[in-house]
Amino acid sequence: MPVETKTTCPYCGVGCGVIATVNDDGIVSIRGDQDHPANFGRLCSKGSALAETIDLEGRILHPEINGKRATWDEALDLVASRFSDTIAEHGPDSVAFYVSGQLLTEDYYLANKLMKGFIGSANIDTNSRLCMSSSVAGHRRAFGADTVPGTYEDMELADLVILTGSNLAWCHPVLYQRLAAAKAARPEMKVVVIDPRRTMSADIADMHLAIRPDGDVALFTGLLAHLSGSPAVDHAFVEDHTVGFDAAMQAATEHSLPDIAEATGLTIAELIPFYELFERTEKTVTCYSQGVNQSQSGTDKVNAIINCHLATGRIGRPGMGPFSLTGQPNAMGGREVGGLANMLAAHMAIESAGDRDRVQRFWASPAIAEKPGLKAVDMFRAVADGRIKALWIMATNPVVSMPDAGAVEAAIKACPFVVVSDVMAKTDTARHAHVLLPSLGWGEKDGTVTNSERRISRQRGFLDTPGEAKADWWQMAEVGRRMGFGAAFAFRHASEIFAEHAALSGFENLGSRDFDISGVDPKVYDGMAPLQWPRPQAGDAGTTRFFEDGRFYHADGKARFIVTALPEVDRTSADYPLTLNTGRIRDQWHTMTRTGKSARLTAHIAEPFAELHPRDAQALGIESADLVELESPHGKVLLRALISERQARGSVFAPMHWNDQFASLARIDMVVAPVTDPYSGQPASKNTGVRARRFEAK
Ligand code: SF4
Numbered sequence: 123m124p125v126e127t128k129t130t131c132p133y134c135g136v137g138c139g140v141i142a143t144v145n146d147d148g149i150v151s152i153r154g155d156q157d158h159p160a161n162f163g164r165l166c167s168k169g170s171a172l173a174e175t176i177d178l179e180g181r182i183l184h185p186e187i188n189g190k191r192a193t194w195d196e197a198l199d200l201v202a203s204r205f206s207d208t209i210a211e212h213g214p215d216s217v218a219f220y221v222s223g224q225l226l227t228e229d230y231y232l233a234n235k236l237m238k239g240f241i242g243s244a245n246i247d248t249n250s251r252l253c254m255s256s257s258v259a260g261h262r263r264a265f266g267a268d269t270v271p272g273t274y275e276d277m278e279l280a281d282l283v284i285l286t287g288s289n290l291a292w293c294h295p296v297l298y299q300r301l302a303a304a305k306a307a308r309p310e311m312k313v314v315v316i317d318p319r320r321t322m323s324a325d326i327a328d329m330h331l332a333i334r335p336d337g338d339v340a341l342f343t344g345l346l347a348h349l350s351g352s353p354a355v356d357h358a359f360v361e362d363h364t365v366g367f368d369a370a371m372q373a374a375t376e377h378s379l380p381d382i383a384e385a386t387g388l389t390i391a392e393l394i395p396f397y398e399l400f401e402r403t404e405k406t407v408t409c410y411s412q413g414v415n416q417s418q419s420g421t422d423k424v425n426a427i428i429n430c431h432l433a434t435g436r437i438g439r440p441g442m443g444p445f446s447l448t449g450q451p452n453a454m455g456g457r458e459v460g461g462l463a464n465m466l467a468a469h470m471a472i473e474s475a476g477d478r479d480r481v482q483r484f485w486a487s488p489a490i491a492e493k494p495g496l497k498a499v500d501m502f503r504a505v506a507d508g509r510i511k512a513l514w515i516m517a518t519n520p521v522v523s524m525p526d527a528g529a530v531e532a533a534i535k536a537c538p539f540v541v542v543s544d545v546m547a548k549t550d551t552a553r554h555a556h557v558l559l560p561s562l563g564w565g566e567k568d569g570t571v572t573n574s575e576r577r578i579s580r581q582r583g584f585l586d587t588p589g590e591a592k593a594d595w596w597q598m599a600e601v602g603r604r605m606g607f608g609a610a611f612a613f614r615h616a617s618e619i620f621a622e623h624a625a626l627s628g629f630e631n632l633g634s635r636d637f638d639i640s641g642v643d644p645k646v647y648d649g650m651a652p653l654q655w656p657r658p659q660a661g662d663a664g665t666t667r668f669f670e671d672g673r674f675y676h677a678d679g680k681a682r683f684i685v686t687a688l689p690e691v692d693r694t695s696a697d698y699p700l701t702l703n704t705g706r707i708r709d710q711w712h713t714m715t716r717t718g719k720s721a722r723l724t725a726h727i728a729e730p731f732a733e734l735h736p737r738d739a740q741a742l743g744i745e746s747a748d749l750v751e752l753e754s755p756h757g758k759v760l761l762r763a764l765i766s767e768r769q770a771r772g773s774v775f776a777p778m779h780w781n782d783q784f785a786s787l788a789r790i791d792m793v794v795a796p797v798t799d800p801y802s803g804q805p806a807s808k809n810t811g812v813r814a815r816r817f818e819a820k
Contacts, residue, residue: 135448137573166295183589202604223450226569242489260424266675279441287413334387342426344382356435366683405441438669463495497803506533698811757792
């Protein structure tokens, strides 16, 4: 008899429900789960090809030490002793974990507990730093907590959906399908796409604003100024529920419309219709993703957007609100458990002595991190200069995905002790590991993930364990025990970790905070249906929207307007005259370690490419399908030329996915500058000055 398992897609932050069927012949088939509220049965190309990526080719099947097969005991003892010795000699801040939005919440919880509560350092950061940390920082500044106010349904209920810095069609395809279906059913719904490129998402747009890179702060500051004196401003809401409106409005109105036009690269004739559309459309949702977050002004962009929603009171009600789209399947879950270097578990603040004390007492831990740890870019700088001497990398491939990837690779190679837990044996990062630990992959492991709308869903195993692979949480629990932390890591099943995580979220009246799932009965873990947090009471259905009562999480219950200065945005120079923008393509995921296995997915776009405007290409003597060398002060790559009117003049787009396994000299992050947002630490992956030339073999 075929056996069906309900689980969740491991790719993007939409978090689609999947039904995996193991048929009588052992072949796995995949279909969308009609009952899952994220996708109602839909899947995109990546989700529907999941069965093509679960073979064992290339997997790590047993632990290795220095490239040689080892037992689990040998490997775990070595990891524990090297971490303990390094801490004893150099202090807790001499070690670090670099983890991933691919981890399940239970894995993430334990990594955070081990590092912050028992090692006593906050040097745990995540590839989610590259994904949505500017949204986290923006939420905390505006709302007093990292809270996503709305839900996917709001996009369908809205009369205006603004997609800014989001190629929803390729990066969150099922959400795009939902939006396109809603627009087809209600032609009066308007969609505005704000993006330097005319992406596939613009195909359903009523308006495409080809903004200059990083012009978003100016665009939304101009929108706030446009609202000055408008009846669209909800003065009662502003008065009762916010602080700082006058200062933000005064700062916004100091910029003239021509200045805003100059800063955005748009004409006044383009700006005014957009501003008027926003002004007259109460039910507006503004969705933003990496084009907003991955920027040196990412946090200010988020707050410039939120300012406009606060001014109009368009938040917390059906069909309206700012909405951050997370890139990864569990970027949100990592935030819940404090998987970022500057957060504590259960959305508590590492800067708060009361929160630190509360978490330490709950864990009965010997230590608690006293200050924020190193964020991703700074963490690898600390590896490079020798401050970090032992590094554990879990479920991610920073040698491909970090900016200035060549420097990151050199740092990892030089680090005295590197542990990598992964499913694939030969990632660009895994080959530098002293200890390589085989992890369970999708379809093998058990736990929970949280999608962009705060919906917690189960991932469930339905495949046999390959070789000696083990869950990531098990690996950390074993190392924790071997480091002498005993009972605090005596977990036998992911459900026990979830139960502890849920209990911490409601510990000592944390129910008054935004994140609380203490009402989830751990006994229902196996059969747990998707739910939206918070869920403080047993049996309730979870919370669809925040702030319906106008109450925010700052101490006075009010939201904050943030004054945002217009940033410097031009990173080009005479030597590097083009702006490089990196991003995803439709059918690949991250560094292709899984999607690269599917011939069907690879057929969509088979080679890494550099997309150029025809006039730039002509000026450079580059023709379609030529090889192009892209170069910045940090490195160079070799890509196939794709010449397209969709690309803005003066810029070049390249996908983030390719690595040395699939094409040599195609790691685009070799070129990307390691500059970061000052509040979030998120790298600015969409604005690096580069030069391009036609490559000719000598
Ligand atoms: Fe998976 Fe995202 Fe596609 Fe849904 S939209 S099937 S979560 S990749």
